[in-house]
Amino acid sequence: MKILEVSNLKKTFKTDFYKRPQKVLKDISFSVDKGQFVGFIGPNGAGKTTTIKCLLEFIFPDSGQILFFGEKYKLEHRQKIGFLPERPFFHEFLTGLEFLKLHWQLTKNTSEGFTERAEEVLSQVKLSHAKYKKLKDYSKGMLQRIGIAQAIIMQPEFLILDEPMSGLDPDGRILIKEILRNLKQKKMTVLMSSHLLEDLDELCDQLVIIHSGKVEYAGALDVFKKDFATLEGAYRQFKIELPESSNS
């Protein structure tokens, strides 16, 4: 079953009145099947975050189609989707528990079942000890973990993570990776953008590589790696083989 199908997504940004519009997404097409862990790779400015923002309707594509669960995007789909933005910023005066409750209530409109689920999720992200602490006192890694907790608290069918491990110290990375490994074991469908090839190599089944707003590869990780032992080696070779127009 296809959880997400993106076809021919195009997006142009007009930065200034006198400047030419900038084509950020030129042709984005890929799909995500149920239970897959998909890595979304590309250099800075390739259009990863823009694509994710289009998926969640934070911005609106010029053309193309996005289907969630085989249907055109509807508000109700958001109940089945969890999202962690890049470098998450939250209302820092809330405690960890209040923050989770906010998202629970905004989705479910009731507090019923919250306490048990919050305990479960907080222990999953190893933040049970800090649930009454204000978010302003959280470290970057803790913020990232509470961000993952808000994304998974509603038990979504599909999780979108925008660079969940960027800027973390080794301990933070290890913890986040462990959480993601658990999600993978539970067969959660995940689309994760990241620059960390080593982590993607370990976690992903599928890869979507974008360059300058175009999908250059969408398929299985094993096929992409072929004769290479690591994703990094395969990616290096892939970059060399890319046409010059894509590399510029």
Added chain:
Amino acid sequence: MSSFKSIHILAVLGAREWIRLKFFYLVIFVSLLFIGFSHLLSSLTFAVQERLLFDFGLGGLELGLLLISSLIGSHAIQREVDRKTLLVILARPLPRWHIIMGAWGTLLILNLIFTFGFSLALILSSESIQLFGGFAISAFSCLLKALVISSFSLAMGLIVRPILALGAGFCYWVLCYSVPDLQYFVRRLQDSQMQKMTEVLDTIVPRFYLFNWKSYYFIVNPPNFSDLTWATAHCLAWTLFWLLVASHFFKRKEIV
């Protein structure tokens, strides 16, 4: 019911956020200064002590409400966008108009807190508890106007930059009071086109001058029920109009 719940959650969240900030305390400080000055001024006279106290005090109330409405209104959404705290909220199954209503709810809460606090401080310090009824109506009229300015600033904050929206909020407030003055000058100019323009202006901006009850006279002689109902309906209709405009613009606003 579920819409109301999510709007209520967002409104309380926003109010908690703004109450923490120095701006809110600055407005309270300025208002306390107003109350202090009104006492100082009233002590200069024996004959119209109460009049000076309430005239000046109600002016302070309206100014404080204007500051809260236009400043917070113009920045309410853009601040969340800039700080990226809006992203995780937008990812929830909420229609975008809930977020607009939540922001307006925040302004309503802050304006209510300010009105109650200021009124209580003024009434208690004046030792004229018997005037509370009339004073409450005058304060209510200030609150109604603040609601219109709040929704206007909220809408402007989505269309132009917050600083411009802030300026627009102040200008709108001035315009809502000054159409009769403009009409007076235009009549003296004897320019028929200008006269028509001011007539149009009178139709397309709220008529705050018709219920400018922030004076001692209206505390002692409160407006009748039908005037009060008209003022309430007038302000609520304008508030609704600007909230619809805000929702319309926010519906397709790109959160980059």
